[in-house]
Amino acid sequence: MTRLGAYGKGAFTRVREEVTAIDLQVTGVIPNDLDGRYLRNGPNPVGVEHAQFHYYLGAGMIHGVRLRSGRAEWYRNRWVRQSAVSSALKEKPPAYLVLGGMDGASNTNVIGHGGRILSLVEGGTLPFEVGGDLNTIGAHDFDGGLRSGISAHPKLDPSTGDLHTLGYFAGSQVADYNVISAAGQVVRSEPIDLPNRPMMHDFALTPRYIVVLDLPAVFSPLAAATRDPFPFRWNAKSKARLGLMPRDGAAKNITWFEIEPVWIYHTVNAFDLPNGVVMDVITHPSMFAKGRGLIEGHGMPSLERFTIDLVKGRVERARLDATPQEFPRIDERRVGLPHRFVYTASAPDLVQSWSAGPEDFAQLDDSRFDNIVYKHDLDQARSTGRRFGRDAAVGEAIFVPRREGTTVEDDGYLLCYVHDPDRGSSDLVILSAQDFEGPELARVHIPVRVPLGLHGSWIPAGVGDE
Numbered sequence: 001m002t003r004l005g006a007y008g009k010g011a012f013t014r015v016r017e018e019v020t021a022i023d024l025q026v027t028g029v030i031p032n033d034l035d036g037r038y039l040r041n042g043p044n045p046v047g048v049e050h051a052q053f054h055y056y057l058g059a060g061m062i063h064g065v066r067l068r069s070g071r072a073e074w075y076r077n078r079w080v081r082q083s084a085v086s087s088a089l090k091e092k093p094p095a096y097l098v099l100g101g102m103d104g105a106s107n108t109n110v111i112g113h114g115g116r117i118l119s120l121v122e123g124g125t126l127p128f129e130v131g132g133d134l135n136t137i138g139a140h141d142f143d144g145g146l147r148s149g150i151s152a153h154p155k156l157d158p159s160t161g162d163l164h165t166l167g168y169f170a171g172s173q174v175a176d177y178n179v180i181s182a183a184g185q186v187v188r189s190e191p192i193d194l195p196n197r198p199m200m201h202d203f204a205l206t207p208r209y210i211v212v213l214d215l216p217a218v219f220s221p222l223a224a225a226t227r228d229p230f231p232f233r234w235n236a237k238s239k240a241r242l243g244l245m246p247r248d249g250a251a252k253n254i255t256w257f258e259i260e261p262v263w264i265y266h267t268v269n270a271f272d273l274p275n276g277v278v279m280d281v282i283t284h285p286s287m288f289a290k291g292r293g294l295i296e297g298h299g300m301p302s303l304e305r306f307t308i309d310l311v312k313g314r315v316e317r318a319r320l321d322a323t324p325q326e327f328p329r330i331d332e333r334r335v336g337l338p339h340r341f342v343y344t345a346s347a348p349d350l351v352q353s354w355s356a357g358p359e360d361f362a363q364l365d366d367s368r369f370d371n372i373v374y375k376h377d378l379d380q381a382r383s384t385g386r387r388f389g390r391d392a393a394v395g396e397a398i399f400v401p402r403r404e405g406t407t408v409e410d411d412g413y414l415l416c417y418v419h420d421p422d423r424g425s426s427d428l429v430i431l432s433a434q435d436f437e438g439p440e441l442a443r444v445h446i447p448v449r450v451p452l453g454l455h456g457s458w459i460p461a462g463v464g465d466e
């Protein structure tokens with residue numbers, strides 16, 4: 001195994017064709033109540049990579065499987081047609097609104113909201129709507145209501161159905177907090193000053209606050225001056241701080257808490273305490289400290305709990321699990337509420353990319369060579385890893401509630417793409433979340449390889465056209 005097996009290579013290696021396959025073979029039984037699509041986005045460069053290519057800038061490709069009545073009706077993979085993608089594919093570029101000159105690849109997440117399927121990326125780009133068959137419809141600004149892009153990790157408030165979003169342009173000193181109702185109306189828009197110009201991949205939402213991450217991976221004018229399309233660097237002089245903004249307040253109402261420098265791509269969830277907020281996160285010791293690359297190494301990520309105390313005016317950190325892992329998900333009916341279960345993933349290609357060096361890598365146990373989905377039971381302080389094997393690349397696992405199930409957290413399914421090295425292609429694996437160590441419920445056999453990618457969602461039937 002070489003240290004080159006990281007983003008864009010190894011299990012991340014792009015595919016070169018769009019495929020439609022119908023009536024997929026299945027091992028096991030697909031639960032009848034799974035009526036919808038499992039969609040997952042990720043960078044999949046189209047055409048020739050230029051010298052300054054960065055994995056995070058690769059064209060977005062959505063991989064999806066349609067499940068209905070215990071059958072796997074189809075698999076499709078489709079590039080999201082932004083103008084650069086259309087040009088590379090020699091198609092007529094679609095006309096769409098570009099905000100602030102930002103036309104970044106829509107490659108990071110795909111969600112359902114307001115009856116539409118939306119492809120997302122951070123960095124100022126509008127969501128891109130795709131149809132139920134994954135063909136691109138175009139940029140979507142919610143009837144003109146959205147005047148700034150939204151990040152790839154919006155939070156759906158389960159009590160209202162509102163979608164809370166943050167967005168920013170690389171280099172801008174302002175981020176925009178937008179709330180989009182279940183009906184698809186932008187009902188609130190609030191600018192937040194961020195003079196450090198941080199990269200801000202995620203945030204957190206509670207019933208009382210949004211938690212803003214202002215961390216030291218920041219816009220670098222020096223890098224931008226070299227026309228680096230990914231001009232973010234670690235700046236040790238830049239403060240690391242977390243901000244609590246009351247949901248009905250404004251930027252001037254933010255209480256900031258300085259913390260030791262750390263990098264957070266992903267929050268797990270957050271919830272209110274009488275005197276503050278608990279926020280679980282995946283922390284990295286740093287990011288882009290040795291340049292813009294993702295394979296130079298910056299130390300292992302781990303699962304941590306941050307307790308933000310408004311009375312004491314400080315943040316306490318506690319490590320929940322030191323095992324290298326990323327891509328945290330929860331039962332999203334618990335967004336903003338205390339959560340018991342967290343699902344994460346680890347893959348050898350990722351562990352290598354996180355290693356600060358060979359010594360760092362060598363210190364890990366055999367899990368470094370395995371593809372694992374973890375389930376953490378925080379009440380029991382128990383973590384269980386489900387191993388898929390060295391070459392069975394696995395990424396993010398999403399939770400889907402059972403339709404006829406209870407509202408009890410964890411009553412549902414976990415879905416993830418897993419590579420099958422024997423077939424040289426991938427499976428959609430469906431697990432019972434509550435019987436996490438039990439047999440797989442079903443394995444949908446996809447006739448092609450699905451590369452590792454970024455994030456996805458379960459899109460129930462009725463969202464997006466058929």
Ligand SMILES: [Fe+2]
Pocket residue numbers: 108152153201265266454455
């Ligand atoms: Fe992400």
